[in-house]
Amino acid sequence: ETGVTQTPRHLVMGMTNKKSLKCEQHLGHNAMYWYKQSAKKPLELMFVYNFKEQTENNSVPSRFSPECPNSSHLFLHLHTLQPEDSALYLCASSHLWDSFNYGYTFGSGTRLTVV
Amino acid sequence: ELKVEQNPLFLSMQEGKNYTIYCNYSTTSDRLYWYRQDPGKSLESLFVLLSNGAVKQEGRLMASLDTKARLSTLHITAAVHDLSATYFCAASPSDYKLSFGAGTTVTVRA
Secondary structure (H helix, E strand, O other), X not given: OOOEEXXXXXXXXXXXXXXXXXXXXXXXOOEEEEEEEOOOOOOEEEEEEEOOEEEEEOOOOOOEXXXXXXXXXXXXXXXXXXXXXXXXXXXXXXXXXXXXXXXXXXXXXXXXXXX | OOOEEEEOOEEEEEOOOOEEEEEEEXXXXXXXXXXXXXXXXXXXXXXXXXXXXXXXXXXXXXXXXXXXXXXXXXXXXXXOHHHOEEEEEEEOOOOOXXXXXXXXXXXXXX
């Protein structure tokens, strides 16, 4: 257990479904991140939240909608996804001003399959 | 935009031999991070290199950073099966963002 918990671990959804991914950390971190990990590609940063405020959206399609109700929780709401969205979605957290020195703590990820 | 390139992308190691993974990055970054990922698991932090010339060692792994050459290396000494995993390097273009390489998948064979 890394201190960052993601649920569910696996998710299969149809293209017309709506689902949500959840990430929770109790490390006292104030920054949280969503990354997409596809086969044979570098990790892609999707969203960054600092102190619950979104500070980065890396041109992510609107079918992905993040939500950060507090510094400990991060959601990724999914709707009308495409098969190419199938990937491992990783959540990470860090101390905003200590990321430079310590990097991130990652969750175990949600393996998403869109059918 | 900071680009991070690792090579090789796949590395088949023989037990007991030494190998090196290379990580190049395209623009200035004073920090370099190495992570390990086992199949189906999270990314685990291995090393954080904080300055030019930094060298860190943990067991059979040693990482170094040359910021002038924009190059970090991860050296594996006397490979063992437990080191089979995917290794990622990441550089930091700003205070809190990390840009990752594609990963090097390591398989150690007897």
